[in-house]
Amino acid sequence: MADERAKVTIRRHAGVTRITHWLNVLAIGLLLMSGLQIFNAHPALYWGAKSAFAQPWVSMRKEEVAGAARGITTVGGLRFDTTGLFGWSGAQGAREQRGFPRWATIPSYRSLTDGRRWHFFFAWIFVVNGLVYWLWGLGRGHIRRDLLPTRAQLRPRHILHEIATHARFQFPKGDEARIYNVIQKLTYLIVIAVLLPLMVATGLSMSPGFNATLPGLIDLFGGRQSARTIHFLSAAAIVVFVIVHLALVVASGFRNNMRSMITGRYAIDVERDRG
Amino acid sequence: MRPDRRRWLMGAGGALGALWLAGCDRLTANPAFSGMLKVAERWTRGAQRLVTDRNALAREFAAADMSPDFKANGTLRPQDEAYATLLAENFAGYRLTVDGLVEQPLSLTLADLRAAPSRTQITRHDCVEGWSSIGKWKGARLSALLDRAKLKPEARYIVFHCADTLDPSAADGAGQYYESIDLIDAYHPQTILAYDMNDRVLPVRHGAPLRLRVERQLGYKHAKYVMHIEAVASLDGIGRGQGGFWPDRGYEWYAGI
Numbered sequence: 001m002a003d004e005r006a007k008v009t010i011r012r013h014a015g016v017t018r019i020t021h022w023l024n025v026l027a028i029g030l031l032l033m034s035g036l037q038i039f040n041a042h043p044a045l046y047w048g049a050k051s052a053f054a055q056p057w058v059s060m061r062k063e064e065v066a067g068a069a070r071g072i073t074t075v076g077g078l079r080f081d082t083t084g085l086f087g088w089s090g091a092q093g094a095r096e097q098r099g100f101p102r103w104a105t106i107p108s109y110r111s112l113t114d115g116r117r118w119h120f121f122f123a124w125i126f127v128v129n130g131l132v133y134w135l136w137g138l139g140r141g142h143i144r145r146d147l148l149p150t151r152a153q154l155r156p157r158h159i160l161h162e163i164a165t166h167a168r169f170q171f172p173k174g175d176e177a178r179i180y181n182v183i184q185k186l187t188y189l190i191v192i193a194v195l196l197p198l199m200v201a202t203g204l205s206m207s208p209g210f211n212a213t214l215p216g217l218i219d220l221f222g223g224r225q226s227a228r229t230i231h232f233l234s235a236a237a238i239v240v241f242v243i244v245h246l247a248l249v250v251a252s253g254f255r256n257n258m259r260s261m262i263t264g265r266y267a268i269d270v271e272r273d274r275g
Numbered sequence: 276m277r278p279d280r281r282r283w284l285m286g287a288g289g290a291l292g293a294l295w296l297a298g299c300d301r302l303t304a305n306p307a308f309s310g311m312l313k314v315a316e317r318w319t320r321g322a323q324r325l326v327t328d329r330n331a332l333a334r335e336f337a338a339a340d341m342s343p344d345f346k347a348n349g350t351l352r353p354q355d356e357a358y359a360t361l362l363a364e365n366f367a368g369y370r371l372t373v374d375g376l377v378e379q380p381l382s383l384t385l386a387d388l389r390a391a392p393s394r395t396q397i398t399r400h401d402c403v404e405g406w407s408s409i410g411k412w413k414g415a416r417l418s419a420l421l422d423r424a425k426l427k428p429e430a431r432y433i434v435f436h437c438a439d440t441l442d443p444s445a446a447d448g449a450g451q452y453y454e455s456i457d458l459i460d461a462y463h464p465q466t467i468l469a470y471d472m473n474d475r476v477l478p479v480r481h482g483a484p485l486r487l488r489v490e491r492q493l494g495y496k497h498a499k500y501v502m503h504i505e506a507v508a509s510l511d512g513i514g515r516g517q518g519g520f521w522p523d524r525g526y527e528w529y530a531g532i
Contacts, residue, residue, distance in 0.1 A: 033299070041404040049399060050342050051406040107303045108296050112403065113525030114303050120532070121315035208401045209323050209531025212331040212491045224399065224407050 010178060012266035014142065020133040021261055027126040028242075030118055031199075032235060033106040036099070037115030043087070043099025045232055049223030057229070060087040062097040069095070127200060133192070146180060147189055153182040171252045177268040191241055195234050202231035316527055323531045329459045333490035336397045341473060342408040345400070347480035350452065353439035353500055361438075366484040371468075375434070375505035378425035385470060385484055391415040394467050402494040403526060412488050414469035418462045421506070426458075430506040433461045434513060435487050438500035441520055454498040454519040455510055455528075456489055465490045468501060493530040495521040 013021075044056035056074070060082070063072045071087030073080045083089075089101035102108040106118050137143040152158065162183050165171075172181055180188070204210045205218040205227035221227040249257045260266035302308040353359075361369050366385055373381040383391075395413040421433070434455040442450035460466055467488050470477055477483045482499025489496050496519070510516060515523035522528040 030299075038405065042402070042406050044406075046406075049336070049340060049407065050409045051346070052342075053344050053346060053406070103292070103296060106296075106299045108300055111303075114309070116403075116526075117309065117312040117316070118299075118303070120319055121312040124315050124318055206401075206405075207323070207532035208333070208399075208491050208493060209327055209529075212333055213323075213327040215334055218334075224401060228405060 006270055007267045008270050009265050009267050011264050012260040013264045014140075015264065016133065016136045016140075017142065018261055018264060020129050020136075023125065023129045024133075027122045027129060028238065030106060030122045031126060032239065033104060034115045034118035034122070035231075035235060037105040037107065037110075038112065038119060039232065040099040040105060040110065041112045041115075045229045046225040047222065047229060048225055051225055058232075060099040062088040123200075123203065126196075130192075130196060130200075147185050147192075149182045149185045153185070158182065169251055173269045175270070187241070191238070195238050195241070198234045199231065199238070202227045202234065206231065319532055320527070320529045323529070327531075330463060331491075333398055333465055336399065336409050338397065338411070340409050341397060341411055345408040345410045345473070345481070346402070346406060348402060348404075348494065350439035350441050350499065351480045354443075355438055355440055358438040358500065362479065362483075369484055371485060371501065372503045373420060373424045373506075374503075375507050376427040376430040377421075377506050378427060379423065381420070381424050383420075388415045388468065388470060388485065392419040394464065396465055396467070396488070396490070398465070398488070398490050400494055400497065403521075403530075411471075411473050412467065412469040413471035413474075414467035414485075414488060416464070417466045417468060417487075418464070420468070420504075421461060424506070426506055429508045430458070431508050432457055432506075432510055432518070434505040434507055434510070435498040435501050436503035436505065437498050438502050447515070449514045449520075449523060451514075452498060452500070452520045453514055454487065454496055455507075455513070456496070460489055460492075463489070491531070493526075495519070495526060496530045 043060040044051070044053075045058040046052055046056055057076055059074045061072055062069055064070075065072075065081075069083075069088055070081055071083040071085065071089060073082040073086045084095075085101060086099060088095055088097055090096045090098075096110075098105075098110060105115070107114050134143075137147075159182055162181055166181075166183055171177070201217060202221055204214075205221055206224060211218050211224070218224055218227055221230055256267050369385055371381070371383045371388060373383070392415065393413060394416050395411065397409065397411045399407050399409050401407050417433070432455045435453060437452040437454075439452050440450045441452045444450065456466070465488070469482075469486050469488050470484060472478065472481050477486060482497075482501070485501045487496070487498045487501055507513070510518040514520065517523045518528040519526075
C-alpha cells in the first residue's frame with residue numbers, strides 16, 4: 001500500500017453564494033462605516049426606552065485633563081484614555097471632538113445627513129441581498145445541505161476534537177475538506193441567522209414610524225435605547241467575526257479560498273489508495 | 276510570513292483603505308451619486324407608508340417612565356427681538372395666527388388655546404442624533420383648530436412658522452425655523468400644540484409658549500416657538516422648498532426613520 005497525495009478541484013461555492021457574499025462584503029463595510037458616522041452624532045449608548053444622559057453605559061467624549069484635551073471613553077464604570085482614537089482624534093494640531101475617528105466613518109468629515117443616506121441606501125442592498133440568499137439557500141437546499149451540522153458532527157466529542165485541531169491551526173484535508181466542519185457551520189449559521197437579521201430588526205426598532213406599526217418588536221429588545229445598544233453590539237460581533245474569518249482565510253490557504261469564493265473552484269488534497 | 280512581505284501587505288492594505296475613504300468622500304460630493312443614494316429615501320418612505328397604518332398611535336408611557344433630564348436641542352432661547360418682547364411680558368401679547376387656505380382665519384391667545392379641546396400624552400421623543408427622552412405633553416388638538424378654521428379643499432399641508440432664527444447666517448433668508456406635515460398627520464389624534472410639559476407651563480428651552488407634537492416622527496418635526504400656522508397647497512416657495520428647516524438641509528421630510 002502506498003499513499004500518494006494529489007490535488008483534486010471541486011466546485012465549492014455556487015454562483016448565488018459568491019455574488020451574495022461579495023455584495024454583502026460591500027454593503028456591510030459601508031453600513032458599518034456610515035453607522036459609525038451616525039453613532040458620532042451622539043456618541044453614547046444606554047439601556048431601556050430613554051437616554052439617562054448622566055449614566056450612559058458607553059460614552060466617548062473630550063475632556064480637559066490637567067489642562068490638556070483628552071479623549072475619554074467610558075464603559076460601565078470603567079474609564080479609558082483613548083486620545084487619538086475615540087473622543088478626541090485627528091492629526092496633531094488638527095484634533096477634533098468625535099466618537100470614532102475620521103478613518104472609521106463615511107463620510108470622513110462629520111455629516112449626519114450624508115451618513116444616513118449611505119446607511120439607508122446600503123441597508124436596502126443588504127436586505128434584498130440577504131433575502132435572495134435565504135430564499136435560494138432554503139429553496140435549493142444549500143442551508144440544509146451545507147450549513148446545518150449533521151448529527152455526527154454535533155456529538156460533544158467531535159466538537160471538542162474540532163476545537164482542539166482549530167486551536168492548532170490544523171485544517172481538514174481530503175474528504176473532510178469537502179464539507180464545512182462543525183465550527184464553521186455553527187459560526188456561519190449564527191452570522192446569517194442571528195446577527196445579520198438582528199441588525200435589521202434592531203435597526204427598524206429605532207424608527208419611530210415603524211414602532212407604531214409593530215410595537216412588539218421594540219419591546220422585545222427592551223426599548224429604543226436598548227435596541228440602539230444591541231444594534232451596536234451586534235455590529236461589533238460582526239466585526240469580530242470578519243476579523244477571525246479573514247485570519248482563517250489566510251491561515252487555511254489564502255489563494256485557494258479566494259479562488260473558491262470568486263470562481264467557485266476549490267482544491268483539496270486527497271490521499272489516493274494505490275494498493 | 277516574511278517580514279518584507281508582511282510590510283508590503285500592510286502598506287498595500289493601508290493604501291487601499293485610504294483610497295476607499297477618499298473615494299467615499301468624493302462619491303458623497305458627487306451629485307449623481309448622492310442623487311442615487313437619495314432614491315433609497317423614497318423606497319424607505321414608500322415601504323414605511325405601505326406597512327404602517329397612518330392612524331396608528333405612538334406608544335404612550337406611564338408617569339414613572341418620564342425622563343428627569345429631557346434634553347433640549349436646536350434653539351434654546353430665541354434671540355429674535357419679537358420673541359424677546361413677547362417673553363418679557365410672559366406671552367400676554369402672544370397670538371397664534373391660523374391662515375392660508377382656510378375659510379375662517381384665526382388669531383388665538385394662549386387662553387383661547389387652553390380653552391380649546393385638548394389632549395394629554397406621555398410619549399418618547401426620538402432625536403435624529405440617536406437619543407430619546409420621555410415627556411408628558413398637554414396641548415390643543417390641531418384637528419379641532421383646523422376644523423374651526425375650515426380648511427379649503429385645495430389645502431394639502433400645514434406649515435408651522437416659528438419665532439426662532441436657527442441659522443442667522445443663511446443668506447437666502449431661510450434661517451428661520453419652520454416645519455410642515457400633511458393632513459393625515461395634522462388630523463392624527465396625537466398631533467397637538469403643546470403648552471404644558473411635564474405638568475408645568477412649557478419652558479422656553481422646550482419651545483414656549485407653543486410647540487408642535489407630531490408623534491411617530493423624529494424630533495426635528497416637533498417645531499418649537501410656533502407663531503403662525505398656514506394651510507398651503509404646496510411646499511414650494513417656503514424656505515428652500517423642502518418643507519422644513521432641517522429638510523432644507525438634507526434631512527428627510529417624512530422623518531419616520
